[in-house]
Amino acid sequence: MSSYFKTFTAGVEQRNPHQPEFIQAVKEVVEDIIPYIEEHAKELIDQKLLERISEPERVISFRVTWLDDKNRVQVNRGYRVQMNSALGPYKGGLRFSPTVNLSILKFLAFEQIFKNSLTGLPLGGGKGGSDFDPKGKSDNEIMRFCQSFMTELFRHIGSETDVPAGDIGVGEREIGFLFGQYKRLQNNFTGVLTGKGPSWGGSYIRPEATGFGLLYFVERMFYENQNSLKGKVITISGAGNVAYYAAIKALSLGAKVITVSNSNGTIYDENGFTVEKLDYVNSLNRNLAEYTKRYPAEYHEGKKPWGFKCDIALPCATQNELDEQDAKTLIANGCMCIAEGANMPSTAEAIKVILKAKILYAPGKAANAGGVAVSGLEMSQNRIGQQWSTDKVDARLKKIMHDIHDTCVHYGKDSNGVINYLKGANIGGFVKVADAMRAQGVV
Numbered sequence: 001m002s003s004y005f006k007t008f009t010a011g012v013e014q015r016n017p018h019q020p021e022f023i024q025a026v027k028e029v030v031e032d033i034i035p036y037i038e039e040h041a042k043e044l045i046d047q048k049l050l051e052r053i054s055e056p057e058r059v060i061s062f063r064v065t066w067l068d069d070k071n072r073v074q075v076n077r078g079y080r081v082q083m084n085s086a087l088g089p090y091k092g093g094l095r096f097s098p099t100v101n102l103s104i105l106k107f108l109a110f111e112q113i114f115k116n117s118l119t120g121l122p123l124g125g126g127k128g129g130s131d132f133d134p135k136g137k138s139d140n141e142i143m144r145f146c147q148s149f150m151t152e153l154f155r156h157i158g159s160e161t162d163v164p165a166g167d168i169g170v171g172e173r174e175i176g177f178l179f180g181q182y183k184r185l186q187n188n189f190t191g192v193l194t195g196k197g198p199s200w201g202g203s204y205i206r207p208e209a210t211g212f213g214l215l216y217f218v219e220r221m222f223y224e225n226q227n228s229l230k231g232k233v234i235t236i237s238g239a240g241n242v243a244y245y246a247a248i249k250a251l252s253l254g255a256k257v258i259t260v261s262n263s264n265g266t267i268y269d270e271n272g273f274t275v276e277k278l279d280y281v282n283s284l285n286r287n288l289a290e291y292t293k294r295y296p297a298e299y300h301e302g303k304k305p306w307g308f309k310c311d312i313a314l315p316c317a318t319q320n321e322l323d324e325q326d327a328k329t330l331i332a333n334g335c336m337c338i339a340e341g342a343n344m345p346s347t348a349e350a351i352k353v354i355l356k357a358k359i360l361y362a363p364g365k366a367a368n369a370g371g372v373a374v375s376g377l378e379m380s381q382n383r384i385g386q387q388w389s390t391d392k393v394d395a396r397l398k399k400i401m402h403d404i405h406d407t408c409v410h411y412g413k414d415s416n417g418v419i420n421y422l423k424g425a426n427i428g429g430f431v432k433v434a435d436a437m438r439a440q441g442v443v
């Protein structure tokens with residue numbers, strides 16, 4: 001590694017103490033970008049472009065006070081990280097989870113810059129959320145929390161400023177409560193949030209977009225390698241939005257899905273899930289062990305899905321859920337592709353193992369960009385006051401995912417024809433943002 005890499009990463013570590021996830025995300029990206037800059041655009045070093053892109057334009061942290069069902073006062077912390085607006089309004093989800101902290105939101109906002117750039121849509125990067133735990137809360141508690149959260153957030157966002165969406169713990173119900181409060185405070189029905197219900201400004205295919213987009217990306221990778229998804233065995237982690245729609249699309253493309261999981265354990269269904277079985281998983285309210293009472297299958301308490309033999313692994317739950325040993329096990333069992341539905345699910349050590357084995361590897365910033373892409377399409381529909389058909393949005397999603405794939409190939413293919421999709425995504429996402437930042441002066 002060059003001396004610039006060493007001084008730059010030392011600076012990031014020194015400025016962001018106790019933020020391991022953020023430092024991990026920055027290092028992973030600059031490992032590819034710095035050699036590229038040193039070869040093609042040395043002037044960016046003096047312009048401190050990497051120092052600027054790794055520093056949020058603004059971080060907002062605020063108190064969220066609300067009353068639970070027993071009229072007790074509860075206090076949480078809310079955040080919005082407005083990371084980069086070179087390409088458009090800040091755009092990225094809100095996460096409600098007790099695991100939320102500034103390091104995690106900064107890593108997600110940083111990744112979002114490159115992901116949004118790859119979609120080709122005019123979107124900046126941001127992320128936000130709260131350490132509020134929605135699990136076990138009543139609808140009224142969720143509503144009161146969302147209203148209090150928006151009572152501060154509303155002054156920092158807007159349809160041309162910052163447009164949040166959902167993420168872990170924030171689905172259509174929460175977006176509804178947040179939107180209702182924004183509208184009440186601003187007296188303005190505007191596209192300030194995406195992931196809205198289709199009858200009140202939402203886009204068709206938004207719920208499906210991340211999972212479907214992941215499979216469109218994987219399908220294209222296999223096509224590029226003269227292969228197809230027909231008959232391939234897939235392990236999926238997670239049982240939430242991304243995992244569900246990834247599984248549904250995988251089935252429709254002729255693959256067999258044998259696992260889903262959550263933070264408690266994994267269901268292994270050797271016969272493969274069907275749509276009906278996946279809907280049953282959804283109805284279990286996180287109690288996955290119940291599945292084995294209706295279908296012949298195994299439930300593995302506390303276990304991740306990566307020990308089961310598969311052709312393709314799709315981590316769709318959370319960050320750092322696939323470690324070095326998991327990667328080694330998958331590869332030893334013949335896995336030929338790991339594609340990330342979640343954000344940064346593979347640890348840095350796991351990525352090294354995967355790249356060394358030269359199996360197909362689709363990083364989240366490229367492979368899970370379908371969600372934000374359809375959010376971008378939702379913003380376009382809101383601006384012109386129209387709602388596009390399911391088929392139209394799905395076709396645009398597919399085209400965007402194929403274009404992202406081709407960008408990764410363009411920037412990631414070496415002289416021997418080997419494609420490093422991670423490098424391709426990092427450089428492909430970076431080039432456009434860097435051009436815009438340069439054009440907009442020292443800001």
Ligand code: NDP
Nearest residue numbers: 168169210238239240241242262263317318341342343371
């Ligand atoms: P959901 O909240 O709908 O589902 C998350 C799933 O992951 C749940 O099944 C949850 O289980 C599981 N999970 C969470 N933490 C852990 C853990 N530590 N170990 C094992 N399982 C865990 O979220 P989404 O499906 O929306 O998001 C999943 C991932 O995809 C996240 O990384 C998100 O940032 C990313 N993503 C989502 C997009 C979207 O459009 N929704 C867009 C792009 C990326 P449990 O219920 O037990 O917590």
